[in-house]
Amino acid sequence: MSSEPAVDRQPRERLDLRIPNHLGVIMDGNGRWATARGLPRSAGHRQGAGAVRRVVEAAPRFDIGTLTLYAFSADNWQRPQAEVAELMEIFDRYLEEHGPRCIERNARFSLVGRRDRLPLPMRRRVAWLERATANGTTLHLRLAIDYSAREAIWLAAERLIRAGAGTRDELAASVRTGDGVPADVPDVDLLIRTGGERRLSDFLLWESAYAELWFTDVAWPDFTTDDLSAAIEDFAGRERRFGVLGPAQPPGVTI
Numbered sequence: 001m002s003s004e005p006a007v008d009r010q011p012r013e014r015l016d017l018r019i020p021n022h023l024g025v026i027m028d029g030n031g032r033w034a035t036a037r038g039l040p041r042s043a044g045h046r047q048g049a050g051a052v053r054r055v056v057e058a059a060p061r062f063d064i065g066t067l068t069l070y071a072f073s074a075d076n077w078q079r080p081q082a083e084v085a086e087l088m089e090i091f092d093r094y095l096e097e098h099g100p101r102c103i104e105r106n107a108r109f110s111l112v113g114r115r116d117r118l119p120l121p122m123r124r125r126v127a128w129l130e131r132a133t134a135n136g137t138t139l140h141l142r143l144a145i146d147y148s149a150r151e152a153i154w155l156a157a158e159r160l161i162r163a164g165a166g167t168r169d170e171l172a173a174s175v176r177t178g179d180g181v182p183a184d185v186p187d188v189d190l191l192i193r194t195g196g197e198r199r200l201s202d203f204l205l206w207e208s209a210y211a212e213l214w215f216t217d218v219a220w221p222d223f224t225t226d227d228l229s230a231a232i233e234d235f236a237g238r239e240r241r242f243g244v245l246g247p248a249q250p251p252g253v254t255i
Contacts, residue, residue: 018236021066023191025192026201029195045090060138065140066186067139073147073203074147103132105138106136108135110141111143190211191203212235
């Protein structure tokens with residue numbers, strides 16, 4: 001690991017701010033999609049895997065460099081055991097079936113979140129796929145499983161505490177205002193949440209400090225490339241100032 005300090009790259013070096021370099025997606029609504037059709041929740045999760053394929057295949061065409069998909073939060077372990085087991089099976093099957101496509105398409109794959117609570121065969125498959133795709137350049141696909149942004153921030157602060165940097169509260173404040181963005185992963189530009197809810201749910205809180213938010217009532221299994229195109233078109237029309245004055249903003253007023 002490099003000893004050089006991480007650098008917050010906001011505003012980023014990329015010149016065309018109309019295209020999101022890093023897209024984050026909270027894939028919500030699978031269970032409600034299934035329930036509305038009189039199906040078990042597991043049917044919604046299986047159908048949602050199709051939407052994952054659509055978005056992953058479309059991302060490079062939209063010139064998206066990094067795609068982070070929120071698949072399973074640390075709090076989701078509280079769901080019924082049968083549903084959790086079904087989700088883990090779906091995740092593992094996706095990696096088995098589509099991992100080779102990442103290699104063929106020169107895409108990089110990473111898992112974001114804890115790994116020690118995942119099934120051992122899945123952990124081994126993840127480790128193999130990460131090694132096999134480490135040099136991929138067409139897309140960096142990041143799957144967030146057993147993930148908590150608050151936990152990620154605290155663990156980073158805890159490492160500093162062990163180095164004698166201060167108390168938890170002091171370091172938490174420092175992390176929130178400091179430059180703790182990993183050098184190889186840019187901040188989130190556009191964050192999409194499907195399924196009708198309008199909250200971040202402990203997803204990429206640090207990386208989404210200046211993200212544009214786009215919410216839709218469309219459930220994740222029904223999310224199409226047309227929906228993705230609409231989100232990106234809306235993003236392109238927004239003025240991103242990163243705290244500085246816009247061209248038409250009168251002096252003395254900041255937003």
